[in-house]
Amino acid sequence: xxxxxxxxxxxxxxxxxxxxxxxxxxxxxxxxxxxxxxxxxxxxxxxxxxxxxxxxxxxxxxxxxxxxxxxxxxxxxxxxxxxxxxxxxxxxxxxxxxxxxxxxxxxxxxxxx
Amino acid sequence: xxxxxxxxxxxxxxxxxxxxxxxxxxxxxxxxxxxxxxxxxxxxxxxxxxxxxxxxxxxxxxxxxxxxxxxxxxxxxxxxxxxxxxxxxxxxxxxxxxxxxxxxxxxxxxxxxxxx
Numbered sequence: 625x626x627x628x629x630x631x632x633x634x635x636x637x638x639x640x641x642x643x644x645x646x647x648x649x650x651x652x653x654x655x656x657x658x659x660x661x662x663x664x665x666x667x668x669x670x671x672x673x674x675x676x677x678x679x680x681x682x683x684x685x686x687x688x689x690x691x692x693x694x695x696x697x698x699x700x701x702x703x704x705x706x707x708x709x710x711x712x713x714x715x716x717x718x719x720x721x722x723x724x725x726x727x728x729x730x731x732x733x734x735x736x737x
Numbered sequence: 738x739x740x741x742x743x744x745x746x747x748x749x750x751x752x753x754x755x756x757x758x759x760x761x762x763x764x765x766x767x768x769x770x771x772x773x774x775x776x777x778x779x780x781x782x783x784x785x786x787x788x789x790x791x792x793x794x795x796x797x798x799x800x801x802x803x804x805x806x807x808x809x810x811x812x813x814x815x816x817x818x819x820x821x822x823x824x825x826x827x828x829x830x831x832x833x834x835x836x837x838x839x840x841x842x843x844x845x846x847x848x849x850x851x852x853x
Contacts, residue, residue, distance in 0.1 A: 625782075625795075628779070660844075666846075667740075667827075667844050667845060667846040667847065668780075668827065668844040669844075670841060670843075673841070714779050714780070716779075723768070723770065723785050723792060723793060723831075724770075724782040724785065724793055724795065725770075725772070725780070725782060725829075725842060726782070727772075727779030727780045727781070728779050729777070729778050729779050730777075730778070730779050
């Protein structure tokens with residue numbers, strides 16, 4: 625199974641700042657990539673996913689992620705964060721045709737008003 | 738639309754006891770997966786069931802078992818509880834399409850298990 629590393633454990637930002645969260649997975653092949661978000665007191669929700677095609681994926685709430693196959697990376701970005709983006713963010717990977725999600729340890733994002 | 742539901746919400750057990758956690762998938766979803774999320778870590782895959790059969794198992798001891806019922810709901814059982822089993826247990830359901838496709842998993846709120 626894939627292993628997933630997320631570069632930052634905790635990120636603190638001010639509103640309107642740009643956000644980028646790093647994610648790397650362990651080996652190549654055909655993969656499906658995901659970013660999930662967990663808002664305080666809520667359950668895991670899918671932010672965006674990549675299966676194939678354009679490596680720049682747009683998700684909900686203004687988030688986007690770029691798949692760079694040569695770097696085994698799938699970094700999450702948002703140009704201008706809001707206080708409501710305070711949450712924990714998880715990167716996850718499956719090998720194509722597999723059903724087991726391998727998650728990173730998560731990054732806690734705190735946005736200060 | 739009702740999402741994935743799990744019960745109970747919270748549970749406190751002592752070492753050596755057994756626990757059963759329950760999950761109801763989204764209507765029409767035939768696959769259920771279980772994950773364990775220890776504090777400070779990402780979810781770890783435990784099991785997946787599809788059409789009442791186990792499709793896969795993560796790196797968990799035999800103390801962990803699960804089953805899926807004809808209505809596609811599922812139970813996760815953990816025997817001989819250890820302190821290290823304290824975690825949030827997540828259930829996810831998916832609508833399985835073609836065998837080679839990934840099917841998006843929708844997560845429930847989880848059951849918080851505390852082992853004392």
